[in-house]
Structures are given as C-alpha cells and as structure tokens.
Amino acid sequence: MNINGPRGTQDILPGAVEQWQYVEHVLADICRRYNYKEIRTPIFEHTELFQRGVGDSTDIVQKEMYTFEDRGGRSLTLRPEGTAAVVRSFVQNKVYGSPNQPTKLFYTGPMFRYERPQQGRMRQFVQFGIEALGSADPAVDAEVLGLAMNSYQELGLRSLKLVLNSLGDAESRKSHRQALIEHFTPYKGELCEDCQSRLDQNPMRVLDCKKDRDHPAMATAPSILDHLNEFSQNYFNEVKAYLDEMGIDYVIDPNLVRGLDYYNHTAFEIMSEAEGFGAITTLSGGGRYNGLVEEVGGPETPGIGFAMSIERLLMALEAEGVELPIEQNLDCYFVSMGEVAKKKASGIVNELRRSGIQVDQDYAGKKIKGQFKSADRLGAKFVLVLGENELENNQINVKNMMTGDQTEVALDQIVDYMKQEMKEA
Template structure:
C-alpha cells in the first residue's frame, strides 16, 4: 500500500525548490537593506499564546488551529501565523530594552491552518513576514508597507495594488463597536452562529464574515471612517502623506478588515490584479497592533507588521508569466570510460569541489552517449572525458559544450584549467 502526503500539504521538488530559494534570498536581501534582522521561533507554542494574541473570536482560533495535548498535559498548537510568536519572543527576551528602537525583525517558515485546500492555499504553507515593534510613528508604517511593495517590484510583478484603511485607535473602535452592536443586534438571529458569538465580543469581525457577506445589514453597517477621532484621522492622513512622498500609489477601502483581533490604526493589503490569478486576490496583509505586546505580558510597545504567503507569491509570478533567474550551470561533467577512469574521477571530483567548482560524474557506468546527455541536461559548460588511452598518456580530453571545441589537458592540471574558464 502506498502512502501519500496529507491533504493540504505539498512536496517541493528539485526544479521548483530553486524558485523558492531565489524568492527567499531576495526577501533576505531587502530586509538587510531595511535593517530588519531574522528571528526564528518554535513551530509550536502554548495554545494560550494564540488565543490571547490572535484573538478567540477569529476563524483561526475557533476553527483552524492544529492543537494537541503533550505528555505533560499541556495544550500546544502548531503556529498558524507568525506575529504572536515574534511578540512573545520580544517580551520573553526583553527586546524592548534594546538601545535602538523600534526592534525590526523578519521571519520565514511553515505555518499551519486547518482550512479547505484550494489553489494557492494549503494547510501547511510558508509565510514571510516582518515586524517593527517599539514605535508609534506613521513613518514606520510607511516603511513596512514600502518593504512589502519593494519585494513584489524587485521580483518583477506589475499587476498588483496597495489597499489601505484605518481601524482607528481604541477610543474610535469603542464608538464604532457600540454603533455596530446597535445596528446588528435587532436582527442578529439572521446571521450565522459565529456572527452571533462575535456580536458583543468583536462585532467588527461580522463585516468580514464569508457566510453572511451579502446580507443587507452588512452593506448598510456603520462605517468605521465616520467614527475616527481627531487623533486617528491625523495619524492616517500622515501615513498617506508619507506614502505619497515616496511615490507609492494606494487605494482607500473603508471596508477592509483584517482577520486578526489585534489590529488597530493602519490596515493594508496588497492584491494581485493579474488575469487568471484566481478569485482570492490577496497577496499580503498587515497592519498596526498597538496593545498586543501588553496582551502577551510586556510593556507598552506599539508595533506594525505584515505577512505574505510564498505559495501565493509564486502563483502571482506564474500568472504574470515571470521567469525567475534560477538556472543552475555545471562547470564540468566528468565522463569516465572504464573502471580505472572512474576510480580516478572519484578523487578528481572531490578535489574539484574542494576548489569551489560545480562538477558531477557518472555513477551508473553508462555509455558515453548517455553521459553526454546527462551533461547536456545539467547544462554543463564543459565535459572532461577520460578513458584507458587518456590515462596511459596522462591527459584528459576537455570539450566545451557550447562550441564543441576540445583540448587535451594534462591530468594534473585539469582543475586549474577549469578554474580559469
């Protein structure tokens, strides 16, 4: 009986994994330019972290987490997102005491959510994200947004847009929450059970409901923008000013609601507009989370961040027919004819790799024609052919694959020869 991988997961095979490596390397380079340092957190954390950090009214906590009890009767959860774990580490290691603030971090790694698999969405997916913690300055918001936009631009994407909204500060959200409760409460029984639970805890999440999104009350619900106080309005206007001076285009969407409870003030998404990308257009989402550090036990430390799925990024590149420069060229393929030649190449291959050359040899004792085909598939620049006659002469036949020109090189000098090419 064959065993296949679990539903909602994938094997990333050679030929494809190089694209992942390229995208991840570009992300690292941009973070280095922006002075964001890498952080690596555990793949599983205490369940309470996500209940408190992500929010117990979210779909993630209510329906999508992979939670288990270990042998010590502790409830643990495979991380469904990256921010809560980064903030936990920020608090635990007292990064708020670092002399240079904000603390700027990035992460990339697997996340886990039990949701219906579909194009670009998996139960195990790889997320890249950044967090800037320790400053309540709209200029930091602009920097974080610009970092995300730069990644997509540098990879060659053109069909995407930035969408912004303000969720306001605590006072603004309290006023809006009161208005939403008054709006929905008389007819809340018409909504799904999730929305009924959210009514008093977090009615803003009703606006993001997938089941009831066409309900007339959602379309006529009070808009948050009408409840922004003077401070929240000024903050949002300053962010827009910074983005304009940076030459970053954006659209305003008062209905944009991020799916995590910890967001306030700035909320944003980057969406693909490429033909054939699919019905779910979101590439990246993020926002400001003042109050999350305190929720997890730390001092007042406002923060902002974003996260994106590498799978969806690659899908967007494919939708725009963008080829990444990931071809791997082999310096030389060693073709051996006979056992003595093969024995010599075992040593020569090792020595060539010690000198930094990318080389390969045949391990199947195939005929020359088959070995030449392997060299061609591996895009070898040269092949080095060694048989009994060449061994007797102390030379090796080196052929340039592109031109077909070949030379006889002394065996002891072939590595030096290849290094000069």
C-alpha cells in the same frame, strides 16, 4: 498500501524548489537593505499564546488551529501565523532592552491552519513576514508598506493594488463597536451563526465574514473612518502623506478589518489584479498592533508588520508570466572510462567541488555514450573526459558544450583551468 501526504500539504520537488529558493533569497536581500534581521522561532508554541495574541473570537483560534497535548499534558499548537511567536520571543529574550530600537525582524517558515484546501491556500503553507517593534512613528508604517510593495515589484509583479484602512485606537474602536452593534442587531437572525456570536464578542469581525459578505446590511455598515478620534485621524493622515511622498499608490477601503484581533490604526492588504489569478486575490496583509506586546507579558511597545504567502506570490508570478532568472544548467559533468579512471576522477571531482564548481558524474555504470547523454540532459556547460589514453598522457579532455571546442588540460592544472573557464562562461 500507498501512503500519500496529508491533505492540504504539498511536496516541492527539484525544478520547482529553485523558484522558492530564488524568491526567499531576494526577500532576504531586500530585508538586508531595510536593516531587518532574521529571526527563527519554534514551529509550535503554547496554545495560550495564540488565544491571547491572535484573539479568542477569530476563526483562526476557534476553527483552524492544530492543537494537541504533549506527554506532560501541556496544550501546544502548530503556529498558524508568525507575529505572535515573534512578539513572544521579543518579550522572553528581553529584546526591548536593546539600545537599537525599533527592533526590525523578518522570518520565513511554515504555518499551519485547518481549513478547506484550495489553490493557493494549503493547510501547511509558507509565510514570509516582517515585524517592526518599538516605534509608533507613522513613518515606520510607511516603511513596512514600502518594503511589501517593493518586494513584489522587484520580483516582477505589476498588477498590484494596495488597500488601506485605519482601525483607530481603543477609543475609536469602542465608538465604532457600539455603532456596529446598533446597526447589525435588527438583522441578527439573518446572519450566520458565527456572526451572531461575533456581534456580541467582536462586532468588527462581522465585516470580515465570508458567508455574509453579500448581505445588504454589509453595504450600509458604519465606517470606522467616521468614528476615528482626532489622534487616530491625524495618524492615518500622516501614514498617507508618507506613502504619497514615496510614490506608492493606494485605495482606501473602510471595510478592511483583517482577520486578527490585535490590529489597530493602520491595516492593509496587497492584492493581485492579474487576469486569471483566481477568486482569492489577496497576496499579503498586515497592520499595526500596539498592545500585543503587553498582551503576552511585555512592556508597552508599539509594533507593526505584515506577512505574505510564498505560494500565492509564486501563483501571481505565473499569472503575470514572470520568469525568474534561475540557472538550471550544471557546470561540469565528469565522464570516466574504466575503474582506474573512475577512482582517479573521484579525487578530481572532490577538488573541483571544493573550489566552488558544480560537478556531477555517473554512478549507474553507464557506458561513455550514456554518460554523455546524462551530461546533455543535465545541461552541463562542460564535459570532462578521463580514460586510459588521458591517464597515460596525464591529461583530461575538456569539451565546452556551448561552443563544441575541446581542449587537453594537464591533470594537475584542471582545477585552476575550470575555475577560469567558469568565470568566463
């Protein structure tokens, strides 16, 4: 009986995993430049964290979470997103007490949502995200947006669209909520079952519905921008002013609400406009979440962040024909002939590896011709040959596979010689 991986998961094999490693390295380096520090949180958390943090009325909590009871009867959930866990850690470890504020963090790791698998949307997927906690300055919103856009652009993407909206503060949202209820109530019977429930619980979620997105009432729904109070409008204007100063283009979409309850003020998505990318164009999204820290038991602390799908990032790179500068070739392949040479080679290979040189050798008992074929398949830059003649002369034959040149090198000099050659290669 064959056992396959669970539906909605994937194996990332050698040849592809190097792209992931490269992307993650670039993202981590960008965070370093912005002074964001890495945080690593557990893959599972208490279910209540996501119920309170993400929101009971969201599709994530109602339909998509992987939740189970442990042997102690505690309800645990595989994390469906990263922000709630980071905020929980921020509160639990009293990071808010640090004199260095705001606290600027980034994470990379697997998330889990039970939904219909499709291209770029898996049940286990990898998110990179950042969180800035402890500042209500609109300049931080602009910094977060800048980091997101710069990340995509530095990796080579050009067909990008930044979509921006303001969800306002509590007062603005209350006014907008009432307007939405009055607008959609006459159409309630025409909406899907989920939206009928959302209209009572959180009417803004109706605007985010995938089933009813083409209903005529959506096009005429009240805009949150028409219900922003003076403070919220001024805040939004400040964010836009910073983006203008940074030279970051954006499009305002008053129907952009995101899928999580904790957002307020700035909300945004970055989309790919590359031809052939697919029907789901969103690459990443995020926004401000003042109030979330208090919701999970911490002091009043403003916050903002975003998360991007690594899978969708790689899809966008492919759609735009961007080739990542990934080195696939092997530094050295060691060819040995005979048992004595093989044993001697093992010590030399170990020293080369300890010196930082990438080396492989034959473990299948291949003859010299087969070993050279292996070196060629692996794209070895150099082949080191050790046989009886070389042992007698206390030398190793080094062949530069890029030029075809061959050189005899003393056994006790081979490590230093190869270190110099690799510097020049």
